[in-house]
Amino acid sequence: MAEYIRSELDTPLGARRKKLLRFDDDAVGAAAEKVARFFGTGQYLMWQTVIVIIWISLNIGGFWWNWDPYPFILLNLAFSTQAAYAAPLILLAQNRQEDRDKVTITADRRRSEQTKADTEFLARELAGVRLAVGDMVSRDYLRHELEDLRSLMERIEAKLDDVSADAIDSAGDLSEPIQGDIVDNPDDPGENLGR
Incomplete structure (x- = not known):
């Protein structure tokens, strides 16, 4: 059981005695x-x-x-x-x-x-x-990696350019069609398809 404390707020204080001399x-x-x-x-x-x-x-x-x-x-x-x-x-x-x-x-x-x-x-x-x-990645490391990536992309683009150039050169070598109908008018390829 809790002890009774006289200084609680719900307990009224008794009258204080007035002192004849009061010293601060x-x-x-x-x-x-x-x-x-x-x-x-x-x-x-x-x-x-x-x-x-x-x-x-x-x-x-x-x-x-x-x-x-x-x-x-x-x-x-x-x-x-x-x-x-x-x-x-x-x-x-x-x-x-x-x-x-x-x-x-x-x-x-x-x-x-x-x-x-x-x-x-x-x-x-x-x-x-x-x-x-x-x-964390440092600025120099990131710059080096980006340069490596750029050089890799340039090599890939160069390879793609070489492959597409080879494809164009090989298509020019073909003078006769291998299959299908021969087109008389090269300007309108759909004209002879109905034969």
Whole structure:
């Protein structure tokens, strides 16, 4: 017996709960990739270095209000917070890149399998064409055979001409008819037939 599948089209879906906060995973992932890309640039390192130098110089410089004295605990807390968010953002960006790489690898694998199948098909077709061309008549072979046939026809025509010339010559040698009535008027052979 088939299992009951809740996602069939004839089964109504239950009411979905509305979430208080709704996150679009793709939007969060895209933002994480932008932040991770910015963290990996020289521009970020330069600005971070400038901010640290200004922070330390303002707190050591002897101003009347040092908001972060020497061990710079507030600065360390800011860096810890930044690192706590940067690591998951970078991991999220890497995971998204890995997913894209998997899709690309799958598409490349499918494309290479299709290319291999097409190549094998073309190789088989080419082998078939080579076999068929081996059995086919080439232009030079056909021309040679036609020339042989033409010379054979010319010899046959010459023989026929010789035979017909011999027949005409032998008919001229006969001066008297061998059988039948003699025709008096050579212009009208049917005139003396009634005798």
